[in-house]
Amino acid sequence: MSSMTASLKNLREKPWIWSYLGMLVVWLATISFTGGKGGGDVITAALSFATFTVIVGIGQMFVITTGPGNVDLSIPANIALSGAVAMKVMGGENEMLLVGFAASMGCGLAVGIFNYSLIRVLRIPPIIATLSASFLILSTAIAYGRGLKIKPPLLLSDFTTLQIAGIPVLALFIIVVATVMSVVLNRTLYGRSVLAIGQNMRAAWLAGINVERIRFATYVLSALMAALCGFLLAGFSGGASLNMGEEYLLASIAVVVIGGTSVAGGKANVPGIWGAALFMFMLVTMLNTFGASAGIRLIMTGLIIVAVITIAGGDKPER
């Protein structure tokens, strides 16, 4: 009995486990429906597409972890702008690859600084600041947008779609990035500061943490991750388009929450983001495979997300 309680407690300490369990259940349901056909291919597809959700999810996780009210809603617009700028700068030339990458990172940096200055200098709540920033960013992308859908350089599209034995190389690359980010979150001064601020901003300030500098770094980090996503996504899908970031707004928040990061801030984990992103993709795939209509699919997606959050977030606050 006590061992069971102990193992339950152990599970509770790893809230990310639930997203992987959910993923496994959904995957088994899908391949049992198809009679075992295409099980490996589903995983390949899930890895390819989850990668992009993970990239923005990591940035969003750091933002959300800095405490209640912190969220970055400018991610979709940022993806559209930085993808478009990178594609246009490169103009399909392999030699311009690094320049294009730098250009998209530059966009991300500018967006991050802009977001934070709205929040800090004008004292606008983050939700409104990043939302209104996203209007400006998307308008910039539209104005800039003549000649969108320029083909990415061959090198970039080959790299983003490369697979070795059914495993997308880009996914491996982002797994490495996620691991680094996990170390940053748990082992570095910056990461510990983000957690501390999320738990209690005043206490963190009293403990000598430069709260505003950390928040600044966090919004910039999130914007840089969104820009990276825009760059890679444009390469992966054969060019940038204005609405290519649209679905990453809710997705970025959903994977953070399903992955076991606390919406109230102060408690985060990186592995859960991968689990949640794979889970979300496989969930839609499963319902598509079952031939569920769009209405049922959306209802089921909503219900399952609520269920996972309820199970994963069932623990009591520690303070």
Added chain:
Amino acid sequence: MEDSKEMFKKTLLGSVALTVALSAGIASADTSDKKIALSNNYAGNSWRQAMLKSWDKVTSAAVKAGIVADAPAFTTAENQVTEQASQIQNLILEGYDAIVINAASPDALNGAVKQACDAGIVVVSFDGIVTEPCAYRIAVDFAKMGEIQVDYLARRMPKGGNLLEIRGLAGVFVDDEISAGIHKGVKNHSQFKIVGSVHGNWAQDVAQKAVAGILPSLPEVAAVVTQGGDGYGAAQAFKAAGRDTPLIIMGNREDELKWWKQQKDANGYETMSVSIAPGVSTLGFWVAQMILDGKTVPHDLTVPFLQIDQDNLEANLSNTEAGGVANVEYSLEDAKAAIK
């Protein structure tokens, strides 16, 4: 003497005035003091961008020619019914004579549209039409657009086969209509079977993702029926999965046409492409202008499709700008022909 001089002067002045009035009447129609506004609910994709560009091109020429006084375009930021309803109310207050609408909803704007009609404003809806009876509708026969795809496939593949359907944005009536047309076509040609259906939201990257997800569970797919904007994404997903490229119906987007052209040159790939030209906004403009001019126009009009086939692919591709959609702009004469 004095009298006759005065008389001559008056006659001269009068004739000058008359000439001025007459020449003005010839140079511009009766609508030269009229203002026509475009109320648009969304601008975030290439089709809508082209639609706005066509509107701007045709109306600014019309304003310069003195046919109308002004014809600005207004787009709501958030694609929401409430936002567009209040936008229409503003346009009523600003005294526009006609409002051309691409509506966010077929029925939810009816209240605002009725207010405009009651204020004596001509309302012409196109693409996203409104059902309010007082408005004019330039509707697209979306169901037909789905049906002709399957008709085409039946000619190309008499033996039939499995179809993958890529739908649009769930909950939008356009998506339901096109899909209903496709299903009707499949009913008429029973050799075809829809083995999978995903929502691609008319966007290439969303379609690519959805198709990549469902492909592993599907048997061999002979053809993909689409709604436009999703064909290139589907092609990418088939390629990534290492499957043979099926016959994919295209939707007139530049990336789709370009890909088709590449395949055509490489291996003689054959398909067709169908969509609505974004320039239909300019048809809306001319219809509004004609109504203001006192002409009788039926309340329900249908827009012709812009269909691209194997032999006119190159011509259409060269007319389509990078990142855009194959387009046709309407002239007053085209509009007159369309309402007959």
